[in-house]
Amino acid sequence: MTEKYNPAEIEPKWQAKWEADGLYHADIDPSRPKYYALTMLPYPSGDLHIGHWYAMTPSDARARYLRMKGFNVMFPIGFDAFGLPAENAAIKSKIHPKERTYANIDRMRGQLRSMGAMWDWRRDATSCDPEYYHWTEWYFIQLFKNDLAYRKMSPVDWCPNCNTTLAREQVWGEDRHCERCDTPVIKKELDQWFFRTTNYADELLDFSNVDWPDRVVAMQTNWVGRSEGASVVFYTEQEDPMEIFTTRPDTLWGATFMVLAPEHPLVDKVTNEEYRQEVEAYKLQAARQDEIQRGATDKEKTGIFTGGYAINPVNQARIPIWIADYVMMGYGTGAIMAVPAHDERDFEFARKFGLEIIPVIQPEGELFDGETMPVAYIGPGVMINSAQFDGTEVSDSKGWKNPGIKAVNDWLEEKGTGKADVSYKLRDWLISRQRYWGSPIPMISCEICGWQPVPEDQLPVLLPEDVEWLPTGESPLKLHPTWKNTTCPECGGPAERETDTMDTFMCSSWYHLRYLSPHYDKGLFDPEEYDYWMPVDTYTGGAEHATMHLIYTRFFHKAGRDMGVLQGDEPMTQLRNQGQILGPDGQRMSKSRGNVIDPDEQVRQHGADAVRTYLMFGYRWADGGPWKTENIQGVVRWLHRIWSIFSDQAEPGKPDPAVLKSLRRKVHQTLKQVSHDIETFEFNTIISGLMELLNEMIEARVAGAAGTSEWAEAQDYYLRMLAPVAPHIAEEMWTEKLGKPYSVHTQPWPELDEEATKVDEITLIVQVNGKLRDRITVPVDVSEADAKQTALVSEAAQRFIEGKEPRKVIYVPGRLVNIVV
RNA sequence: GCCAAAGUGGCGGAACUGGCAGACGCGCACGACUCAAACUCGUGUUCCUUCGGGAGUGAGGGUUCGAUUCCCUCCUUUGGCACCA
Structure with a gap:
């Protein structure tokens, strides 16, 4: 009799030994090729989620595989520890965010250890540690000194009931209400800090040097939203210049009116006294709505005539100026020329308000009439009603390569009324948060000298611990009696610290750099570590970060390169997204639904190896899907079979040579398949391949294969292939049952005999x-x-x-x- | 509306470059073991069938000797963006 497979016994045993032996320490070693494998760092919410297991353990398996392949692999972990939940909890329960956060981190470290992952805990970095945010602050100062950080007025979401600013994720529902009290939020203008992400708009569109999922590339491309067109200056009748951006300069002759965003600075000036009252009323109404409401496409268009007129620079036509909330102040110049014949929105607006429609593009065989055309015409054709451009061909391609657009642009430029121009949807990054639990913004405001950075030798600006959490809408830092009072580093006079803190996306934009040397006190990172490990070779995490985090981290890196702080164009070479594990009911897991699968409980029942392998086997990693409680039985049985086949010493028999040849073939075929699949993130077929091989080994043993050299090779290869996916049982079988030298995890990956697969x-x-x-x-x-x-x-x-x-x-x-x- | 990804047994999912559809596993059925049940082991498991075969990878069409795979049209689901001028 052999003892039964008992993961609760062997798993903690090996975890402790691996850690004591420093088995997973990653140190610079120029003799070996490096591999930086990174998984997105968790927020210390207090409990590890099955989703963390799903994201991290396959990534761990792949990192382990690469290590066995001879790479010097770094696989670090840390915590994204600043942020709102801890502060909201503090307002409610008066527990200090620091206390709560560190308690959560402690708990989660224990849970993370139970995964049996190859974390190098010496590189653990926590973003709310002063030794971490010291350098977040330092980096802010570098951005400020290089004119990549600036201040401007900008609206925030504000709850009038709680009297506080809200982050985007705290605003819920169609009516945009506060998550705590259900009061609809309003917009409030505040003076805030921004980073010039838009300086990098074009470069952020270049993915030629990275291997990222198409989906993420598409989303980021969309997010940056580059449009080629032209900017053209119209003049009001009072001779004020009014610049507009258009993607269709070829339709300039069809511009029959202009529309300004209600917030446009020229609105007051162009408004005729006769219309002022109505215009003011409309402006007020628009201000109450936020961009999301205004953006509802199904909403009928509204607008108001200002009484003012502009002159179309291409044909001197006198055209009315309207204001309407379908024009956004935040895009282009906040003013448009309206060409109703060739733009759906302008068409709808013109028909509603009885404005003139003049077709200027016509496809062959058509004869548009502005009075009767039923919809705007967007397609290709030739220009008409456009003076010397009549007959010019307009294709259906976007941007400057369209011959019609190109021709008009050249002419505009020559004439000096306009020029080819580009517009982006991307906005600069607003990083100010009127909150306590974040990295301080190391800036000092002096009445005489303006905004001054805190001298670098005085960093970090520490968060004071004795603060009150009151739902006042002000940062608790502002309410602190003394903290904000300081002296101006420039003139020495009395001055005040910035009391807003930084968006936590700032902390997570560079944690991969802090992992390099978490305790380094002379900069963001130890340059020696940087030179060896960077860039990140493989980055894994959720697709929900496709735009925000992954754009910010690219911006951080590119800005750092241009400031001479670091090198290289991109921080992460390869990116892969995992899907999401849903509750057994197919719904997103949430406490309120009661469908949360607790990984600790699963580990208690089945062991870490079973949870790891089930998560790899049961899903296409990139897709995810519902947790199926009964399906985990499959891998549990498989692990038990592994245990028994490596434990029982079967009597050597006299097998048919064909059996041995076939066994060896299967071993090497499996090796080939598993090696391929682990590199390409096809974790489910790794496990099924190993299951197939085990089934064949069981048959071969029945046929008397035990005791042969083929059998020994099969056993040896099996455990080495198993080691990345189920590290504990592989180690136990390797060292204890087969008596091979500790540790299976320091063995090289098995060698493929291509001949044997034939x-x-x-x-x-x-x-x-x-x-x-x-x-x-x-x-x-x-x-x-x-x-x-x-x-x-x-x-x-x-x-x-x-x-x-x-x-x-x-x-x-x-x-x-x-x-x- | 636009962009992206995906539709294969009762279920999760396999199938290299166009070449045996359904690997592996769950579930289910039957059998062995057991007083019995669970566990474990074995056998079977896409559907229809007159047992010859026929049909079959969301629907319809196309290319091909041959299509889950390539092309076109459509439907559905999921994710993202959404009056971006």
């Missing part, structure tokens, strides 16, 4: 008219003539040929013979 005989399928009719077994090196002959005379084939003359016989070596009659 077969001597193959099965060719025989098709008649493309339908499978028979199978024939032939030598692997069969000649085409022999194969065809064997197929033709096969009994089943004969039956379906029915004596007809084969018209054609197709032979695909190693695959099939298809007889066409």
Whole structure:
């Protein structure tokens, strides 16, 4: 009798030993190629989620594999520890965010250890540690000094009931209400800090040097939203210049009115006294709505005539100026020329308010009439009603390569009324938060000298601990009696500290750099570590970060490069997203639904190896899906079978050499498949491949294979292939049952014998008219003539040929013979 | 509306470059073991069938000797963006 597989016993045992031995320490070693494998750092919410296991343990398996392949692998972990939940909890329960956060981190470290992952805990970094945010602050100062950080007025979401600013994720529902008290939020203008992400708009569109999922590339491209067109200056009748951006300069002659965003600075000036009251009322109404409400596409267009007129610079036409909330102040110049004949929105607006529609693009065979055309025409054609441009071809391609757009742009530029221009949807990054639990913004405001950075030798600006959490809407730092009072570093006079803190996305934009040397006190990172490890080779995490975090971290890196702080164009070479594990009911897991799967409980029941392998086996990693409680039985049984086949010493038998050859073939075929799949993140087929091999090993053992060299190789290879996915049982079997030298995790990945994967005989399928009719077994090196002959005379084939003359016989070596009659 | 990804047994999912559809596992059925049940082990498991075969990878069409795989149209689901001028 052998003892039963008991993960609760072996798993903690090995975890403790690996850690004591420093098995997973990653140190610079120029003799080996490096590999930086990174998984997105968790927020210390207090409990590890099954989603963390799903994200992290397959990434760990892959990192382990690469280590066995000879790479010097760094696989670090840390905590994104600043942020709102801890502060909201503090307002409610008066527990200090620091206390709560560190308690959560402690708990989660224990949970993370139970995964059996190869974290190098010496590189653990926590973003709310002063030794971490010291450098977040320092980096802010570098951005400020390089004119990449600036201040401007900007609206925030504000809850009038709680009297506080809210982050985007705290605003819920269609009516945009506060998550705590359900009061609809309003916009409030505050003076805030921004980073110039838009300086990098074009570069952020370049993905030529990274291997990222198409989906993320598409989302980021969308997010940056580059549009080519032209900017053109119109003049009001009072001769004020009014710049507009358009993607369709070829339709300038069809501009029959102009629309300004209600917030546009020229609105007051162009408004005729007769219309002022209505305009003011409209402005007020628009201000109450926020961008999301205004953006509802199904909403009917609204707007108001200002009484003012502008002159179309291309034909001197006098056109009315309207204001409407479908024009956004935040995009382009906040003013548009409206060409109702060729723009759906302008068309809808013109029809509603009875404005003129003049077609200026016409496809062949059409004769548009502005009075009667039912919809705007967006397609290609030739220009009409456009003076000297009449007859110019307009294709349906976007941007400057369109001949019509190109021709008009050249002319505008020559004439000086406009120029080719680009517009982006991307906005600068607003980083101010009116909150306590974040990295301080190391800036000092002096009445005489303006904003001054805190001298670098005085960093970090520490968060004071004795603060009150009151839902006042002000940062608790502002309410602190003394903290904000300081002296100006420039003139020495009295001055005040910035009391807003930084968006936590700032902390997470560079944690991969802090991991390099978490305790380094002379900069963001130790340059020696940077030179060896960077860039990140593989970055894994959730697709929900496709735009925000992953754009910010690219910005951080590119800005750092331009400031001379670091090198290279991109921080992360390869990116892969995992899917999401849902509750057993197919819904997103949440406490309120009661469908949360607790990983600790699963580990208690089945062991970490079972949870790891189930998560790898049960899903396409990139897709995820519902947790199936009964499905984990499959991998549990498999692990038990592994235990028993490596524990029982079967008597050596006298096996048929064919059995041994076939066993060895399967071993090497599996090795080939597993190596491929682990590199390409196809974790489910790694496990199924290993299951198949085990099934074959069980059969071979029944056939007497135990005791042979083939059997020994199978056992040895099996455990080395198993080691990345189920590290504990692999170690136990390797060292304890087979008595091989500790540790299986420091073994090299098995060597593939390509010859051994080959077969001597193959099965060719025989098709008649493309339908499978028979199978024939032939030598692997069969000649085409022999194969065809064997197929033709096969009994089943004969039956379906029915004596007809084969018209054609197709032979695909190693695959099939298809007889066409 | 626009962009992206995906639709394969009762279920999760396999299938290399166009070549045996359904690997592996769950579930289910039957059998062995057991007083019995669980565990474990074995066998079977896409559907229809007159047992010859026929149909079958969301629907329809196309290319091909041959299509889950390539092309076109459509439907559905998921994610993202959404009056971006």
